[in-house]
Amino acid sequence: MRFFLLWGLLLWGAATVMFRLLGQYLLNPQALFPSLFTFVLAVPLIAACTFPAYRLRQLTGQQTLAASILTALPGMVLDIITVTYHDTFFPNLSDEMIPLFSAWLLWAYALILLSGIPGMLKKPKAA
Numbered sequence: 001m002r003f004f005l006l007w008g009l010l011l012w013g014a015a016t017v018m019f020r021l022l023g024q025y026l027l028n029p030q031a032l033f034p035s036l037f038t039f040v041l042a043v044p045l046i047a048a049c050t051f052p053a054y055r056l057r058q059l060t061g062q063q064t065l066a067a068s069i070l071t072a073l074p075g076m077v078l079d080i081i082t083v084t085y086h087d088t089f090f091p092n093l094s095d096e097m098i099p100l101f102s103a104w105l106l107w108a109y110a111l112i113l114l115s116g117i118p119g120m121l122k123k124p125k126a127a
Helices: 002-026 032-056 060-086 095-114 119-122
Strands: none
Touching: 002 032, 002 060, 002 095, 032 060, 032 095, 060 095, 060 119
């Protein structure tokens, strides 16, 4: 399961760099379409980052839920720091963009956590 902690750390790093470079274009409260598109795009991106990893590691049942928690956890902890000190980490995001950015983070982490539920709902194959 250490793989998923590291995977979550890598995903957090990639998202942090993306928002550091492009956040002002992706989450502008005055531009509804780009912001909405960023929220919608998170769904297939997170699915592409989670479901194949679960299959690759051949997870079943509650293992997928544990993996989703371990994937989300590093970013959730580290984003406490990045959002608190957003002026340092995201100087490209204005103060009025931070609530939208924070909402996107909650959305993304919720999607990661939800990605672990389908594996729990599958019935184990009979041997």
